Amino acid sequence: MTSLTHLDRLEAESIHIMREVAATCENPVMLYSVGKDSAVMLHLALKAFAPSRLPFPLMHVDTGWKFREMIEYRDALAERLGLELIVWQNQQGLKDGVGPFTHGSAVHTDIMKTQALKQGLDHHGFDAAFGGARRDEEKSRAKERVFSFRSAQHRWDPKNQRPELWNIYNTQVAKGESMRVFPLSNWTELDIWQYIYKEEIPLPGLYLAAARPVVERDGTLIMVDDDRMPLEDGEVPEQRMVRFRTLGCYPLTGAVESEATTLPEVIQEMLLTTSSERQGRVIDSDAGASMEAKKQEGYF
């Protein structure tokens, strides 16, 4: 018999991490963002606990500005798999009409995503939350633990992380404190795509190229997903073949022009492309260490 492949090893490691949480944490949750990393994480969880149902709920922090197709996809998926899905929204933010066009991306993201996430975790008293972040995404993530300890205020202290040896994870927390758990820590973007291809994991269609109505702003292609998007003078949405490399709030997620309508074609384009994944996210384009600052505040 041939050796285990790298995907076998990554899969086993992720499953081990998820089972450890299920066995030792009192009230875990899986943060589900509808994107490809979440799809892989969910697939792994289903594998880890089969034939049992997932021993924890999923929670989607819905900013109210996600692509419509994401929401449809999410609800259909939860229905089909019989998942316990919590959709959390910052009610105060909704009431105040917070959005990226009126308040800017930074305020919108902080209130509708970061604050909403903390609210949701606090409201349900979750002591462990799975996230799909990977160490290869950004330099400050390279040093984050698989089990990342958060204070009762959800703060991350990069100077005071618990050592993680072997596959032994310290899951002890005091009341009010919690862990963020990253079962995909050691996966790269290519690993994710390859695993999706190998396991035939379903994804929202937004990852594949299709004719979609877009406008170009500051060099970024923004899809006009609904009529809340104010068009500037002379701006006319035009149909272009585009796809998305990451999924988030539609006004904050740049599309890329592409003819890739199949998964292998998407992977092909990804491999031949010359810029890294996070570049499409508006949130990262500040100073180099901004992700670290955001994480200390509780952003995933």
Add this chain to the structure above:
Amino acid sequence: MTYTPDAQIADDILGYLDTHENKTLLRFLTCGSVDDGKSTLIGRLLYDTKMIYEDQLAAVERDSKRVGTTGDAPDLALLVDGLAAEREQGITIDVAYRFFSTEKRKFIVADTPGHEQYTRNMATGASTADVAIILIDARYGIQTQTRRHAYIASLLGIRHVVVAVNKMDLVDWSEDVFDRIEIGFRKFAGVLDFADIVCIPMSALTGDNVTEAGDTTPWYDGPALLDYLETVDVADRGDERPFRLPVQWVNRPDLNFRGFAGTVASGRIAPGDEIISIPSGKRSHVKRIVLGDDDLDEARQHQAVTLVLADEIDSSRGDLICDVANPAEQSDQFQARLIWMAEAPLLPGRQYRLKTGNRTVGASVSTLKHKVDVNDFSQKPAKVLELNEVGVGNISLSAAIAFDPYKDNRRTGSFVLIDRQTNETVGAGMLDFSLRRAANVVWQDLKIGRMERADLKNQQPAVLWFTGLSGSGKSTIANLVEQRLYDLGRHTVILDGDNVRHGLNKDLGFTDADRVENIRRVSETAKLMADAGLIALVSFISPFRSERQIARAMMPEGEFIEIHVDTPLAVAEARDVKGLYAKARAGEIKNFTGIDSAYEPPVDPEIRVNTVETSAEEAAERIVAYLDARGLLEGPSFHGGL
């Protein structure tokens, strides 16, 4: 052999995906000191294997002009610099994980800093690595830290070592320089248990012998670094060793399915194979191996699966499912090698939580045998283990665990220690061998129990634990309470700090380690007294919360009564009945509680006595009234009950 996948990606993406689906995984560790060029080496590997996108490279080029050290060329070290704090200081302060891959393998690199916190960080990185790359600056040869890195790699069970003799360009690619370093390394590493050592002359800066052989070293006929990493066989026959599956989670969706989920620590298993579950000793056969919706023909080392057994045997998290012909041992007393990772030192006798891959039990280090100087491998006597120190000690567990010696199995022979108060991971350890077979030590089945003894005295046992500063009035109040209980016809005993130190504990001093041991002995003694049916009054400063917690945990619920004799330091010092505070202030007594040693007041004691507002007599009355109200002064009303 520069890695050029672009053509295949463009022409034959499906072929490319097939190739890359079948890669294996190698985890390795890089260790080197500041300026050995470690970050540059990793940056070079990422760069040469095309793991760097243009925008990342552009950022590095931009940064290179600002803080780089390589002139006009991009400073590849900047590719792997992570946290803001270290970017400012230009040093690496924590383990970072990097990823790259070639057609043959995916690599996970644990990048560990070479100076401060080196032992803790390097041990962390080494614990999951199969290969260690030890960097040596060709100009300076073998340094103290080279020995340290080799020792820690060996301690954590790494069997394959690459000695990367870097910066060869700065010594004109001299064969002599390289040979001297190689001979020197092999000489001292002879005592370390490496399966193979490969020395490679290279320059991370120019790339020679990193990803491909350079023409600068015609005298060298070994592999380039990447060649070696792509081909080294690190399996160490893990699949062939005895089967072990630590049960992590029991999968029981309904009455028709009962599976034991875990990650195979070693060996392989197939349906039909006979297994034994430790500690129960129950045997069965594997009926199915489940992963997701699939049934597997076989499971092997590293796979996370769910085993369904032919018989309904009772197994739960913490158990170890083993090959029936070769089961693991179990024990509650071990010799272990320990690495300390916390600011507060390891104190023998203090209770920690010990966590293995699938189990958490109480543990303490009963004896610290010696510590090891990681620079010259020498053994030194030690009473405590400080941050980043390595030592050998005996550990004692609250329950027996199934295990293998670490040298035989890294997964079933390893553990971490967790502080009970802070929940921090404070240490890591590797089990060497059992000090006894716990299975052979059975608790004596006593016919006369504690309730029977107490019954005969017509009372209920209890421990009254008086804690407080020196001179707070503990002994005075305890004596008054005992007098009152005596008058009520109760059988009592007093354990007093000063008196016990003249006898039972006369070998102990006042260091933190000795204080912990002092309290441990007193706790055990108090428990024996209570087991004898007595009401034990313990009058000890007992400054540490965790030790009092342990004493409490020894006693049945409700029988441990913590009494905080709460006297402000200024008041106790002003009283200074024994003249000790004056001596402590004068520096004649070291480690004096309240002066140069901490007192941790109880958070939630059963009784708190304020001796400023309350007289000793009133305090004693209150304590007796409390006992009365809790029914502790009555005889056992139901025989064998409570």
